[in-house]
Amino acid sequence: MSRVLMTGNAAIGEAAIRAGCACYFGYPITPQNELTEYMAKNLSRRQGCTFIQAESEIAAINMVYGASVAGVRTMTSSSSPGISLKQEGISYLAACELPAVIVNMSRGGPGLGSIAAAQSDYFQSTRGGGHGDYRTIVLGPSSVQELADYTHLAFELSDKYLIPTIILGDGMLGQMMEPVEFKHEAPKVLPVRSRSLRGAKDRPSKIIKTFTSNPTELEEINWSLFRRYQLIKKEETAYETLLVDDAKLIVVAFGIAARIAKGAIKNARAAGMKVGMMRPITLWPFPSEKLQELAKQTRNFLVFEMNMGQMLEDVQLALGDKAKIDFYGRPGGVISTPSEILRVISRLYYQNGLDNQ
Amino acid sequence: MKKVYSRPKSLKKRAFHYCPGCGHSVIHRLICEVIDELNIQDRVIGIPPPGCSVFAYHYFDVDMAESAHGRGAAVATGLKRACPEAIVFTYQGDGDLAAIGTTETIHAANRGEKITAIFINNAVYGMTGGQMAPTTLNNMTTTTTPFGRDAQLDGYPIKMSEMLALIKGAVYIERTAVNSPAHIQRTKKAILKAFQTQIDGIGYSLVEILSPCPTNWKMTPVESWQWIDNEMAKEFPLGVIKDITGAKNAD
Numbered sequence A: 001m002s003r004v005l006m007t008g009n010a011a012i013g014e015a016a017i018r019a020g021c022a023c024y025f026g027y028p029i030t031p032q033n034e035l036t037e038y039m040a041k042n043l044s045r046r047q048g049c050t051f052i053q054a055e056s057e058i059a060a061i062n063m064v065y066g067a068s069v070a071g072v073r074t075m076t077s078s079s080s081p082g083i084s085l086k087q088e089g090i091s092y093l094a095a096c097e098l099p100a101v102i103v104n105m106s107r108g109g110p111g112l113g114s115i116a117a118a119q120s121d122y123f124q125s126t127r128g129g130g131h132g133d134y135r136t137i138v139l140g141p142s143s144v145q146e147l148a149d150y151t152h153l154a155f156e157l158s159d160k161y162l163i164p165t166i167i168l169g170d171g172m173l174g175q176m177m178e179p180v181e182f183k184h185e186a187p188k189v190l191p192v193r194s195r196s197l198r199g200a201k202d203r204p205s206k207i208i209k210t211f212t213s214n215p216t217e218l219e220e221i222n223w224s225l226f227r228r229y230q231l232i233k234k235e236e237t238a239y240e241t242l243l244v245d246d247a248k249l250i251v252v253a254f255g256i257a258a259r260i261a262k263g264a265i266k267n268a269r270a271a272g273m274k275v276g277m278m279r280p281i282t283l284w285p286f287p288s289e290k291l292q293e294l295a296k297q298t299r300n301f302l303v304f305e306m307n308m309g310q311m312l313e314d315v316q317l318a319l320g321d322k323a324k325i326d327f328y329g330r331p332g333g334v335i336s337t338p339s340e341i342l343r344v345i346s347r348l349y350y351q352n353g354l355d356n357q
Numbered sequence B: 001m002k003k004v005y006s007r008p009k010s011l012k013k014r015a016f017h018y019c020p021g022c023g024h025s026v027i028h029r030l031i032c033e034v035i036d037e038l039n040i041q042d043r044v045i046g047i048p049p050p051g052c053s054v055f056a057y058h059y060f061d062v063d064m065a066e067s068a069h070g071r072g073a074a075v076a077t078g079l080k081r082a083c084p085e086a087i088v089f090t091y092q093g094d095g096d097l098a099a100i101g102t103t104e105t106i107h108a109a110n111r112g113e114k115i116t117a118i119f120i121n122n123a124v125y126g127m128t129g130g131q132m133a134p135t136t137l138n139n140m141t142t143t144t145t146p147f148g149r150d151a152q153l154d155g156y157p158i159k160m161s162e163m164l165a166l167i168k169g170a171v172y173i174e175r176t177a178v179n180s181p182a183h184i185q186r187t188k189k190a191i192l193k194a195f196q197t198q199i200d201g202i203g204y205s206l207v208e209i210l211s212p213c214p215t216n217w218k219m220t221p222v223e224s225w226q227w228i229d230n231e232m233a234k235e236f237p238l239g240v241i242k243d244i245t246g247a248k249n250a251d
Helices: A007-020 A033-042 A057-069 A080-095 A124-125 A144-161 A170-174 A213-236 A254-271 A288-294 A309-318 A339-349 B024-038 B053-060 B072-082 B093-100 B102-110 B160-165 B181-201 B221-235
Strands: A005-008 A021-028 A048-055 A073-078 A100-106 A137-139 A164-170 A177-180 A239-242 A249-252 A275-280 A283-284 A300-305 A322-327 B042-049 B062-067 B087-093 B115-121 B168-176 B204-210 B237-244
Touching: A005 A007, A007 A021, A007 A033, A007 A073, A007 A100, A007 A144, A007 A164, A007 A170, A007 A177, A021 A033, A021 A100, A021 A339, A021 B072, A033 A048, A033 A170, A048 A057, A048 B042, A048 B072, A057 A073, A057 A100, A057 B072, A057 B102, A073 A144, A080 A124, A100 A170, A124 A164, A124 A283, A137 A144, A144 A170, A144 A177, A144 A213, A164 A170, A164 A254, A170 A254, A213 B042, A239 A288, A249 A254, A249 A339, A254 A275, A254 A300, A254 A339, A254 B062, A275 A288, A283 A322, A288 A309, A300 A309, A300 A339, A300 B115, A309 A322, A322 A339, A322 B024, A339 B093, A339 B102, B024 B053, B024 B115, B024 B181, B042 B072, B042 B102, B053 B087, B072 B087, B072 B093, B072 B102, B087 B093, B087 B181, B093 B102, B093 B115, B093 B160, B102 B204, B115 B181, B160 B168, B160 B237, B168 B181, B168 B221, B181 B204, B204 B221
Parallel strands: A021 A048, A021 A073, A073 A100, A100 A164, A137 A164, A249 A275, A249 A300, A300 A322, B042 B062, B042 B087, B087 B115, B115 B204, B168 B204
Antiparallel strands: A005 A177, A137 A283, A239 A275, B168 B237
């Protein structure tokens, strides 16, 4: 298929339909409304599919839970304040080992915040977000093409590991238009998982539950979840590197911040500075091992985020005192420019004497 | 000799854990009798709530998926839309349906979701130890209304069924009780009608059941049966509250 020009939000919608998403439940919130509207237009009348504009984000995520119980591919989307409301449902999905895709086109916070792009939901996304000991797979796209690609990937991973999967975008990615190519055709028959409840026909009745009055049973459930999380860490950790081979300074950034950093790095290279980039694609599981490998040849790291230092903690956990880690961030939905990041890179580069090494 | 009464096929052979005199076990049995009579055991999916009936899946021999507190109507919506051939019912208490889940309930009804709610009204939060429910009667003593429910401070017992009756997508709503053989039979008829409404694809159906909680009411089972008649049914009158199942449309 040839490339088409689309907003990030619409591209997720199209990619979800092509991934066989049968049920979408949403609630209006800026800056992700184009996705809900795309599903209203393009999913609601498809054979075997459902679109509901729910009465709240809480209702929407619980509808997702119900649809996932029935074994179909299902999705909801929202932005930061709405994602907070969905955390209860995400915790239940995680506990019941139910797949679902949750899109967060995040915006500035805390509180109602602003509708501008921000990355301040990193902690919430990568630490589970709701109550209890659980994780979700978190994907951090940085272009409209990746929004489409990772939407498909999110459904695949979610089904494979029976785990809710979050696409952590932001208002800028959702709103901007770029050429995008859809690599998958919508399936003729919508997928239905075998491990689902659709009535006890020709088999014993089944239950999906989280509550147990037996702490040791609950502990065993949590152990089994964490064994799967270990497997996901081993198998699915993903990242992108750029110009790291000879780099004296590596910028670590995800999502739209990585996009901004790329521009800065290009100009830094043109000015003779040996700067590279490491971009986590899976924010959970976090590519700690790759960072440790990079730290064997590069001592200086600059973490750049559109928050006050959240992924920074994962970088610090990965590298400890094996590297010098600096941070630059802006919170609240203010978007740094490539030239601003270039100034930060230049200052660090020369302050640390990297030009003389 | 002819066998006239036996355990419903869809009720598991397992002793109930409920307190003596509790209404849950009677209502579980009634639902199972209806499931058997309609021959839908292989199509039914139940949504039990947190609370005393969180273990409903120990008794119902049908598929069941536990819901978060109050979210039964939303879970049932997603499930029914994803699997329209299923017969989906929620089993919800008064705190679940009339306090924390009011929004989900009203909007599921308003969309005319083809689901059935079995709404257990016992005027208290049972499993948590007898706190005030939205349906607690005025002047009634609970652990969180130790001086009696005071309308000026705690508001009034909420009438969900009457509220839902105003909603066009709700097509069948009846309030019954399980405090006498006659009322129990009436309750079964109401449950049957509610499930049939769903099978016929007409719209949202709900049966509110006044159900005894002797433990938290601090009464004997017999006293609690009497209390339903003498006190509770005065605030929550029994009967069909809405039935437009025969009408062509909600208007």
